[in-house]
Amino acid sequence: MVFLTAAETKAFISIDVWTCLFMLGNLLVLYWLMKKFLFKPVRAMIEERQKEIDDLYADANQSKEAAAELKEQYETRLAEANEEKEEILRNAYRKAQLREEEILREAQDKAAQTMRRADEQIELEKKRAMNEIKDDVSGMAIEIASAVLARDIKQKEHRNLIDSFIENLGESHD
């Protein structure tokens, strides 16, 4: 290595091959370095973040749609349940009404039956009482007549006579 000259200047407008080569090498190596250490990683990071944000938004949209769908489902179900409830109520009301009518009818029937039976009983009692009175009266009449007449009257014959008399009497009194 021999120093030939020092502190000499090149012309203002000049081209130096060594400078050219050195600057070319600088530029190419710098290009490689900056691409490797700066541009590529920064760019990759930006893209990665963008992708993550896009994914997040897509997820959020999906969740929102799912929630809306669920809400719609619940609302439909709720409406269905309401309708069902009303149907049940209507049915119960109708059944209750039918039952009420039935009970009323039964009660009326029972009452009517009881009345009829009571009437029959009364009629029977009346007849028996009449018969008893008739017997008593005919007995008394015979006794009175036998006492009055003091003669032997064929008891059976008289009794028939009196009975028919009372019968006639009773009929005219009814």
Place this chain on the structure above:
Amino acid sequence: MNINTSGPKILWEFELFGLTVTITETIISGGIVFLLLAVASYFLGKDLKKRPGGRQVLVEKVVSMLYNMVGDTMGKHNLKFAPYIGTLFCSSLIGSLIGMTGFLRSTTADLSTTLTWALVTSALVWYHNIKNNGFLGWLKGFTEPIVVMTPMNIVSEVAQPIALAFRHFGNVAGGGVLMSMVYSALAGASALLLKWIPNALLNSIPFLQLGIPAVLSLYFDLFSGFIQALVFCMLTMVYVGEACPPPAEQENKDVSKK
């Protein structure tokens, strides 16, 4: 008056395997820019988290902006060029701004640097043209729209990298020259204003150099460096983007040209 219009200083020159290797200021600055960007991209690109902190938010914002710009200018199918455009932009911007340190020369104030970058752009354009149209198709492209245009087309193809290189170089180097002219002018003006002071030390203070150059430097170094980096990258994107049409358009490209 001392106006610095020289090129980069040659710091060392030595023989290596029979070749004379020259180390200039530009190479030193270039190496420092390289190290700065390599270390910065390593620290900015490590420990990336899904929930970013302040540093990562900023880095992601800038990288997204870069990809959006490349996508808008070159089309979504050409996003693979974004890292190269980003590297080129950072190299150009830091290469221009490093001149503001005062003791390092801007790498972009050397035509060698900008020409190298411009030739890389042209190489990309040619490579993709040949890849898409075939070698003969690429040559045939020079005769369009009519055969008479062929010399013009060749000239414009050659002029493209040269124009690209000189635009960037001229703006940065010209800004530097202008700044040193402003400094000299302000020194002269200061000396003129302080001539009445009898003290030789006091009247040599270039007080006008304080403050005024800072405002100009803001434009010539900071703004111009940023704009030139943007312009260089924009033009690279346009040229390369033209050579790489969207896959669907490639088939009816010939039809639409007629």
